[in-house]
Amino acid sequence: xxxxxxxxxxxxNMHVGxxxxxxxxxxxxxxxxxxxxYPTIYSSSLKGALRENFKGKDFxxxxxxxxxxxxxxxxxxxxxxxxxxxxxxxARSDIAPFFLVTSPAILQEFxxxxxxxxxxxxxxxxxxxxxxxxxxxxxxxxxxxxxxxxGKIEDWATGKNDTVPEESTLLGKYIALVSDEDFKKLSxxxxxxxxxxLENGQSANLWYEEIVPRETLFYFVVxxxxxxxxxxxxxxxxxxxxxxxxxxxxYGFTQISKIGG
Numbered sequence: 001x002x003x004x005x006x007x008x009x010x011x012x013n014m015h016v017g018x019x020x021x022x023x024x025x026x027x028x029x030x031x032x033x034x035x036x037x038y039p040t041i042y043s044s045s046l047k048g049a050l051r052e053n054f055k056g057k058d059f060x061x062x063x064x065x066x067x068x069x070x071x072x073x074x075x076x077x078x079x080x081x082x083x084x085x086x087x088x089x090x091a092r093s094d095i096a097p098f099f100l101v102t103s104p105a106i107l108q109e110f111x112x113x114x115x116x117x118x119x120x121x122x123x124x125x126x127x128x129x130x131x132x133x134x135x136x137x138x139x140x141x142x143x144x145x146x147x148x149x150x151g152k153i154e155d156w157a158t159g160k161n162d163t164v165p166e167e168s169t170l171l172g173k174y175i176a177l178v179s180d181e182d183f184k185k186l187s188x189x190x191x192x193x194x195x196x197x198l199e200n201g202q203s204a205n206l207w208y209e210e211i212v213p214r215e216t217l218f219y220f221v222v223x224x225x226x227x228x229x230x231x232x233x234x235x236x237x238x239x240x241x242x243x244x245x246x247x248x249x250x251y252g253f254t255q256i257s258k259i260g261g
Contacts, residue, residue, distance in 0.1 A: 001080065001223040003117040005259040006236065007170060008084055008218040008243075012253045013193070013211045016041050016049075016244035026192050027207040033085070038106075038187050039212050041084035041243065046220060049243040049252075050081070054235055059228035079232070080223030085109065088171055089186055090215040095151040095158075098215060099176040101143065103183035107134035110219060117221050119260065126170065132163050133177055143176040156182065170259070171217070211251075219259065233258065 018031050033040045051064040060066075065077035087110060090098040107130050113119075114127065138144045143156040146166040151158055153176050167173045178186070190210050224232065236256050244252035 001225070002229070003119060003221050003223050004233070005114065005117070005119050005219060005221050007087070007257050007259050008220065009255045009257075010212060010214050010216045010218075010252075011240060011255055012214050012250050013191075014214075014216070014244050014252045014254070015209055015211050015246055016045050016252070026210050028209045030190065030210050030212055033083075037184075038086045039190065039216075040086060041218060041220070043081045043083045046084055046243070047077075047081040050236070050241065053241050057231070057235060059231050059235075062225070062228055063232060078225035078227070082221040082223075084218040084220040085113070086187065087217040087219050088175075089183075090213055091154045091176065091186060093151060093153040093174070093176075095145075095149050095153070096174045099143070099145070099153050099174040100172050100215065100217065101153070101176045101178055101183065101186060102133075102171065103178055103180045104134045104136060104138075105180040106183065107131075113219070113221065119221075126168060129165060129168065130170070136161065136163060136177055138177050138179045138182075140179050140181060143178050143182075145174075145176050149174075154186070 015028065016031050017028050030039050031042055031045065032038060047064065051060065054060055063077050063079045065075055067074050087106060088100040088102040091101045093099050111127070111131055111134060136144060138159070141156055142159050143153045144161040144164050145158045146164045147160045147162050148166060149158060150160070156178060164175055164177055168175055191213055192208050192210050194206060195209050196206050237258060240253050241256055242252050243254055246252065
């Protein structure tokens with residue numbers, strides 16, 4: 001099976017919920033990795049969202065599976081979908097509207113994924129740049145940025161480092177590297193939006209919903225079967241893909257691009 005890695009950029013705010021309401025201040029939380037507790041998109045949610053976007057395509061049943069009408073058995077799909085892992089989060093700054101922030105541990109996991117699925121020979125040369133970034137160790141409460149920037153990002157002072165690029169094909173134009181501890185704090189405190197359900201013009205229910213902010217970057221791996229490979233790759237990259245809840249109010253619209261190749 002040939003494995004391909006994709007980059008997912010959130011064009012709008014996103015809420016891919018964990019499925020259960022909570023009894024805390026925030027009613028609906030986003031999905032999180034059980035080990036790192038970073039925001040994630042479980043493989044089942046990702047597969048379901050992609051199937052919904054590609055409904056009616058010739059490859060739908062072959063890729064995602066189907067229920068046989070005669071035997072009533074579920075026939076599994078021929079493609080394999082892995083979770084979408086976090087690569088970078090946007091953070092406010094007085095230098096630019098936002099910086100895309102990542103950390104050494106996040107980059108190292110990204111590099112390990114490339115190695116495990118043997119995608120390395122198909123990736124762009126700037127993977128070496130990310131490897132160099134992953135070896136840096138930013139101080140706590142300090143964000144490393146390119147030499148030409150100075151100012152603040154969130155509550156962090158900025159430290160200049162010529163290893164941090166001014167621009168990257170994967171991460172974008174404004175890049176900042178923070179300590180793993182600081183990144184955990186940033187990912188823990190995601191924006192929360194108040195939602196209001198109206199009945200006959202009157203408020204019937206107010207709840208609070210955690211979101212992954214627009215511009216966030218994820219990456220994920222798909223194991224591609226031998227059939228419909230080109231059709232699938234064209235479909236997943238040619239138009240925006242909606243993932244998660246609340247499509248009617250513009251949530252979850254993403255842009256997906258192939259990494260390398």
